[in-house]
Amino acid sequence: MSRRVVRQSKFRHVFGQAAKADQAYEDIRVSKVTWDSSFCAVNPKFLAIIVEAGGGGAFIVLPLAKTGRVDKNYPLVTGHTAPVLDIDWCPHNDNVIASASDDTTIMVWQIPDYTPMRNITEPIITLEGHSKRVGILSWHPTARNVLLSAGGDNVIIIWNVGTGEVLLSLDDMHPDVIHSVCWNSNGSLLATTCKDKTLRIIDPRKGQVVANNFEEPVALQEMDTSNGVLLPFYDPDSSIVYLCGKGDSSIRYFEITDEPPFVHYLNTFSSKEPQRGMGFMPKRGLDVSKCEIARFYKLHERKCEPIIMTVPRKSDLFQDDLYPDTPGPEPALEADEWLSGQDAEPVLISLRDGYVPPKHRELRVTKRNILDVRPPSGPRRSQSASDAPLSQHTLETLLEEIKALRERVQAQEQRITALENMLCELVDGTD
Template structure:
């Protein structure tokens, strides 16, 4: 007689459960825009949700501890002139979030640790380069201030948020709408899915497609996609991929291994209400004392419901096998280093004592002065109406005149102010 051998895995008994009713976020007007993004982004400090907004686009940012009913006048993050389509927290600064919109722009915001009194309307920087709506944004996993955006113009643009400049523009690589973009662990490569039914592995710095048209998958899993698009979330620390269907009410999760059949079905979490979006907590934001290996923020029409995935363990001690060192908030590279060709693995931290978020760190944007880029000597070819023989000495003369005019204006302003003060004294003395 043959004996059936059960596959050994510490994640075989992972189960999901919702939090208590008082730990949910209620009365949130989740966006009804027909776009296939997750509509939600979370980190160890905040949960951000794209919401309905009249006259433009907006999203709400709530501290994780602020659960329960949300006041209808709670401040929003506004500034886009059209609906927001995607949001993403910076992995190296828990107070910085980027948003992409139908208005063709990407905005980066600084969110304070305290609850603001009024709407946040001024972004730290606005990134303009797309000609059509922008539906995908993703931060680089290891390089500081490097942000990727993909739009309906079939372009992928990489930005240096610290200077507000474009680093790279990947064009003529996609023939149709880009569905999704993801980085590898050290950010040296990225992968895209496209409406033309092709998956592309791209080296962004060489601006080359390294692989395309995968002929045979190593594993095939039939899924019911009748309810809508599937949102995949992959946890490299546990090698578990979670599939959440928009319009569906379940979360299916699978373990990925190095041996055939490679993909192993674990379980399905189901609830009564269909989900309109989903947020996935980074590993450093989990409660390690409860053997929590994943936490989702499931969006319904009027609320956000956290779902906790747990591995049952009898011991209260720290479980080393469940929590290997995980990427922390410190970047391994600067933007210029990465652009020059340097790669680095994420800087890892231990979760043995839990993770305490760092205090608010301000994002500083230093835009380069275009006047610092001196034109090359000799005649310049220009399509403008300016004199093509406009030389460097002439430019210096114009700048000197500008400086003199500024000094004159400042002197006149001081003189006017002095006269106003004397007039005020004279008036007060005669009344």
């Protein structure tokens, strides 16, 4: 009598669970644009969702803690003249997010830690270079301020956001619409899929396709899904790939190993309502005290619902085997270093004591000018730190904060006056 051997894996019993109702984000008008991006981006500080907007494109940014019903007048990030198609948080600055639009532009935004009083309408920088809609964005995983965009013009552009310059333009790699783009872990290579049904591995700095037309798959997994696109999310720390069908109501997850058969089905999280999009929290934003190894933000028609993936463990101690050191918020390279050919693995951090997001950090944009390389015409007075002028963005942020405080004080004064009047009426009524 043969006995079936069960494969040993610490992730064999990973289970998914929707957060409680009061932990969801309600009354959000999720975008109805028919586009295949995830419509949602999340980091340890903020949740961003592309929303319906009249007269242009917009997305909403909420602090993670602001759960419950979202006020219909909550400020949006607006500025595009056509629908927003993709958004992506900078991995090296939790206050910086990029947006791509049908209006052919990319905008990079600085999100304040406080809740703004009105819509955010001024990006830090607008990147213009595509001739058709821009539907794909992806920040470089290890180099500071390096952003990739792909458009309906079948072109991939890699930008230095800090200067607004085009670092590389890959305009002869794809004969048709690009469906998705992904960096490898150190940002030396790109993987792309295209409408011509070809997967390409590209070295962007050499401008060469280094592999494509893979003859035989390493593993083939047949899946019963709806006609919607699959949104894949890969966690290299656990070697688990999660497949979320857009328009589907499930998340299937698999463990990847080095030995045949390479791909091992783990389980499926199912719910009643289909997902309009999905956000995936970076590992540093998870609750390690609860053995949480992944967290998704599932978009419904009018709300966003966190879904938590957990490994069942009885011990309250930090689980070293579940949480190896993981990429942190510090870049390993500058944009010029990467462009010159240098590669570097992500700068890792430990999650043993949990992760505390750094304080607000400003993205500085410097437009290069040919005059900057000319020698000074005469002696220059050395400038002390106290002489350094405030940047335009810092000044605007301070003015916004002052205005918000002034409005709050005025509102409190009005409330005090109203209460005093009520008190007077009560006193007069008793006399």
